[in-house]
Ligand code: AMP
Ligand code: MN
Ligand code: MN
């Protein structure tokens with residue numbers, strides 16, 4: 256069984272609408288898919304009445320959170336989309352995104368790039384604004400050649416467009432997921448540029464808040480890294496999840512379902528469902 260429990264649609268910063276995303280997943284041989292848009296579950300309503308064939312779709316979301324001075328992501332899997340306050344919580348997250356986008360747009364306007372926000376808002380499915388939308392507009396204006404360059408110059412962690420301290424605390428986001436009956440998964444723990452001891456502290460705080468799993472495999476990563484994260488996962492007695500973090504076709508490191516399998520010493524998160 257091929258599980259891909261982390262990917263994005265146009266309801267956040269992905270490039271495929273939900274219908275095309277599931278078709279792409281079926282073509283890639285995925286058996287179980289969770290669409291985990293940033294702070295949105297809008298993709299699921301867009302799939303009402305769509306024939307999924309044998310594909311099993313799990314309700315998911317990727318919530319932005321703050322831990323100490325760091326922005327981190329918590330994936331919620333198997334959440335009840337309607338009810339238990341999750342909808343209100345995600346509404347507040349997208350409102351925070353809009354407020355953050357206004358600050359980012361002001362800062363970029365001072366650098367000579369006016370009117371980025373109206374351009375972004377004119378796009379379809381645009382109620383969940385993220386830095387990738389700014390990156391796309393900077394490319395469209397010819398300010399940078401690629402979105403990668405836009406991040407490096409304007410949007411990455413140490414750049415003006417990375418507005419800090421915007422998200423609710425980690426424990427709050429875990430609680431939202433648990434209250435909605437979901438499993439809370441620490442997203443891509445290898446990507447936060449933390450020392451080993453700080454990563455251990457993050458995982459301990461995440462567990463104390465009610466977190467149950469971590470992504471041992473995120474996108475295509477080398478076997479050494481997977482083994483290392485699998486050992487950490489076992490040591491911390493967490494369940495293991497895996498996903499591509501797919502955003503768009505053509506990024507070979509993050510094609511749907513293309514992530515490597517979980518190492519043998521992992522207890523997969525789906526074992527408890
Ligand atoms: P935000 O949700 O606004 O904080 O933006 C985070 C998103 O930006 C991530 O989910 C990625 O999709 C994307 N991203 C982060 N860093 C980079 C980068 N260096 N190059 C391209 N995309 C990035
Ligand atoms: Mn993203
Ligand atoms: Mn993420």
Ligand code: MN
Pocket residue numbers: 261262263317500
């Ligand atoms: Mn993601």
